[in-house]
Amino acid sequence: MKKPNFQVWLQQKVSDEPEVILAGKLEYLRLYLTDAMREIRNKAGLTQAQLAQKLGVKQAAVSKLESALKEHELESVLHYLHALGADLLVAVKQGDDLYQASDNEGVLLVDVPDVVFQKALAANMSVREYVRVAVEKFSVEDDGLRTALVKLLESDDSVAVKVRERLGSRTIEEVAVELEKCLSLSEEEDRIFAVKNVLAANVSCGESNRGNSSDEIDEIELLDLAEELLEKLVEVFGKSN
Template sequence: MKYNFQEWLKTEISDDPEVILAGKLEYLRLYLTDAMRSLREKAGLTQGQLAEKLGVQQAAVSKLESSLKDHKLESVLDYLHKLNADLLVAVRQEDELIQVSDNDGMILIDLPEEIEDLAEVEKMSLREYILAAIQNFSQKKVSVREFIESDDKVAVKVRMKLANKSLSEIASELEKMWQISDEDDRRFAVKKLLAGGVSVGSNNRDISDQNEEDRIELLELAEELLEKLDNIFEEQE
């Protein structure tokens, strides 16, 4: 029998805190020992064979797999370790989830119920659905327009500098500038655009009307923007 601890936690068994705690402990034992037995059986081991690996008597393994007994955390971890399994544990208080697992390579997250429904619609396990979503997200290519519209701090600064231009105009100008083959000319074109909205094709290199502080700020923003554009176009190749 497979137990669903999370579903059980949603049921109202009593208003008495002590009864609720006792119920949680009992159900957690059922949930844990059922998982432990399943792991051992999946490994093709009898209780006696696992006991030999643990260096204990078969009765000790039987006790560990019994939901009627108290369990020491160290014994449970040793049991799982011999089966190449990890215990993943998290503590939740209101909206905060703190992981205290013995495996840093695994992360527990608190998912809304809607995610499980979406996975069911796609006929995927919850794990399969999440992994697919992560892969799709990591492969998503960001366009120049999407970057300019984003909350990225560089994009915000660019929008402020070019407030007299529409987002489409800014994106179009930057895409044209990236087609300039000479790196120095490309850098200069971006600086000129930020300095005064000069379009691609202008060869006026005079930006001396700015004071030193503004000029340094402009140069820094231009370099940051060029780095962002480099990443965007590199991903699109």
């Protein structure tokens, strides 16, 4: 079923008055909400009369809920959707902040820029499909890098052996997570000092603490090991510093 696109009509500027703009936003919400409600009911194979019987109300009540021209109580909409096994996902946005107001168990609402729509269109996908594929691809790459880091640190390589001697109570997996963050830094010098801090159990990649070590010899050894490790990572992952 091809969904109607009300956006061009609704986004036409008709007034600068806040009340008129608000009325337009409300109309937008009603149109898309009621369209979704009707589509869900149709997919369930129910007529308005059958759904009304299921809800224990008259058919006129269902017809009113599915009309974009009528007022809608939130409780009634939720009851309607629940009867069809559907949920209403709601979020509130103010500036750069997004607050999810509905139950977020198993699903999170996020806002993406308009450019994502264009990219999805070019890929012949819906925005939802595009985002899911992008997240899946990112996750696979992310897991692949971390797995490779763990494999390297567990190996008999001389650099890996020296790194393991610096682990203390930390696991290889924990150190791999921190090293992964360090590799995302754009400047080579920042990467070196970030890795040095991880090796020194300073954990936070964002800090450098350059020249503050009380043990200058150990500081030099840590920096040398950090450079060796980064060179090894470049060799293994084919990254270019």
